[in-house]
Amino acid sequence: TLSLVPLLASAATPSFDCAKAHGAAEQLICEDAGLAALDNELAALYPKAIANFSPEQAKTEKAMQRGWIKGRNECWKDADPGKCIESSYQTRITELQIKGGQLMVPSPVIYQCGKELTLTAYFYNDGKLPAATINLGPDQQVLAYGVPTGSGARYEGQNLTLSTKGKEALLERY
Numbered sequence: 768t769l770s771l772v773p774l775l776a777s778a779a780t781p782s783f784d785c786a787k788a789h790g791a792a793e794q795l796i797c798e799d800a801g802l803a804a805l806d807n808e809l810a811a812l813y814p815k816a817i818a819n820f821s822p823e824q825a826k827t828e829k830a831m832q833r834g835w836i837k838g839r840n841e842c843w844k845d846a847d848p849g850k851c852i853e854s855s856y857q858t859r860i861t862e863l864q865i866k867g868g869q870l871m872v873p874s875p876v877i878y879q880c881g882k883e884l885t886l887t888a889y890f891y892n893d894g895k896l897p898a899a900t901i902n903l904g905p906d907q908q909v910l911a912y913g914v915p916t917g918s919g920a921r922y923e924g925q926n927l928t929l930s931t932k933g934k935e936a937l938l939e940r941y
């Protein structure tokens with residue numbers, strides 16, 4: 768019986784009941800202490816992040832959370848399900864840290880491309896992941912996540928990539 772003590776001490780305890788875990792992704796979270804810790808971090812952050820949202824914003828965010836859970840649960844299909852789940856948690860935590868005002872808003876960085884396009888970016892380096900909110904126009908804002916590079920920085924978001932090096936930036940939209 769003494770040989771079981773180390774296994775019990777390192778058992779993962781996520782925010783949900785592992786006896787009711789649905790699917791391979793939730794079972795993996797129950798088996799992996801690092802993933803369980805990310806689950807607990809998100810569970811603690813979520814109510815704080817949406818606390819000051821309007822009822823309509825909270826309703827939208829709750830639907831987004833349900834969608835995120837479905838996406839996280841699809842990680843069982845990935846070549847490395849654990850890495851997929853970890854990445855999913857890190858991006859969601861970062862998104863909620865920014866949306867919920869859990870991070871101090873950094874000073875904007877403004878890039879001017881000719882006379883036609885002004886790009887304003889806010890670089891969040893204190894979140895779970897490096898991220899940037901990129902304002903492309905009055906009603907166009909994209910959240911992009913930092914991707915490791917050899918030099919400079921690269922942020923990938925929905926349908927765009929922003930690469931920066933010094934005072935220069937390259938925005939690719941697709």
